[in-house]
Amino acid sequence: MPKINWFKYSSPQAFYPLIGKMIPWFTVLAVAFTLPGLYFGFFVAPPDYQQGESYRIMFIHVPAAWMSMFIYVVMAGYAGMGLVLNSRLSSMMASALAPTGAMFTFLALWTGALWGKPMWGTWWVWDARLTSELILLFLYIGFLSLQAAIDEPRRAARASAVLALVGVVNIPIIYFSVKWWNTLHQGASITVTKAPTMAASMFTAMILLTFAFWMYTIAVALMRVRCEILERERNSEWVAQAVGRSR
């Protein structure tokens, strides 16, 4: 087996052409998971006997909520790597993931509200999971606005990395306290109906769409990293050559 020097790809210059090759693959994978996911979600999974057809929102609500948390952790991991190893590419990955993570958090809240209206009768309940998701959105907003406020890219990357790490330490504490708070005030809130026992087809749809979101996230993050690399290295020789070639 030929030995691959992985560290070669940690420099933006070496990674740039590789990104160009990776994006189409992940786009294809995202579509390849979405189509059967939607097929299972709408045509194979039977309607729920309690919730009727409205539970089909779950097939995107749950994956979006999973991705929103997963992306924050991955983002903090990249940010920490960028801080400790001082690698530019890791920091770029962290900042490339943040907008997509915030988008999935918003989508989880949005679909949750649309599911809650027919099920609970209100758009919003102060349920532990919904509240934690809202706080996660605030954390994403903090990360994005700190990054936007600092002009110098290196300082922006490092400062937001510290914030992401502080956030990731805090997320379990926040989740735990919100849960405690919610059980204490149980009387005031509407008891949340448990997720219905899932048929295998429902589970398949949910898993397929989770993978679809995952692949989509990778593709979009890579697109964003590519723009970021071009912006930050626009004065270097290799970017001039790469641009000349792609013209």
Added chain:
Amino acid sequence: MNRAGSVDFSLWGAFRCIVARDLTLAMRRRADVLTTLFFFVIVVSLFPLGIGPEMATLRIMAPGVVWVAALLASMLSLERMFSADYRDGTLEQMLLTPQPLPVLVLGKVFAHWLVSGLPLVLIAPLLGVQYDLPPEGLLILAVSLLVGTPVLSLIGAIGAGLTLGVRGGGVLVSLLVLPLYIPVLIFGAGGVDAAMSGLGAQAHLSLLGAFLLGALILAPWAAGAALRISME
């Protein structure tokens, strides 16, 4: 510093020196200290005007209102923690000293809390009386603020360090720090609630104490890292 000529270079000495210096500076600008305090008092007093004077409602809301006002007040004063030292170059000198930065940060945070957190703790029972809180509620309110406000200052130091010299830093710091304040708010206000309903606030206060210990250990390092990044 002990006497002229004999400077204490130990960690404790450095800590004490920073605290004494910051307190002296704060005493020279007493108006700043009072601003935070009055902000707290005014915000708490506005709620009855917005909600209505029924004492039963107000009593239920009191812990939450006082705690949210304390969060906002301590957040408003965060910008002062490092900005003056940043502007006159003292902070740069501090980063160059042989003493470890977290200790110096801890000193600054402690001084900041003495000036902006402790007054809130002392005046909170008086504001609780406005809301007709029973005596045990008043006691727990003060105790929970006593344990909780240092956590706010510690976490806030990270945000203040990160936004140092950034345009719009004052508003930005609230976006960064307020979500991280939520656990303190929940257990601080929850403790007062629990005490008033006769459940006992011990669990809440213990958890607040745990937050304080965790923040004491982690926050000075994170704030130190933030300061180094901002001063690069």
Added chain:
Amino acid sequence: MSNWSSLSEFLAMGGYAPFVWGSYGVTALCMVVEVVLLLRRKRTLLQRLSRTNRVTAEVSKSNEVQT
């Protein structure tokens, strides 16, 4: 088509159409908008870079001619 006997039944979603299609629609919209914005960002970036490339090349050429 085990669940639906007609297209209109599929679109009605058992009376939950606004909620189900609102969820799926907004999700799809967010994703499409994000991708379009990124593609546009890349295109403008490449255009700007190639323009500066051309300008620097012309400037260096004219400098050679003059000297």
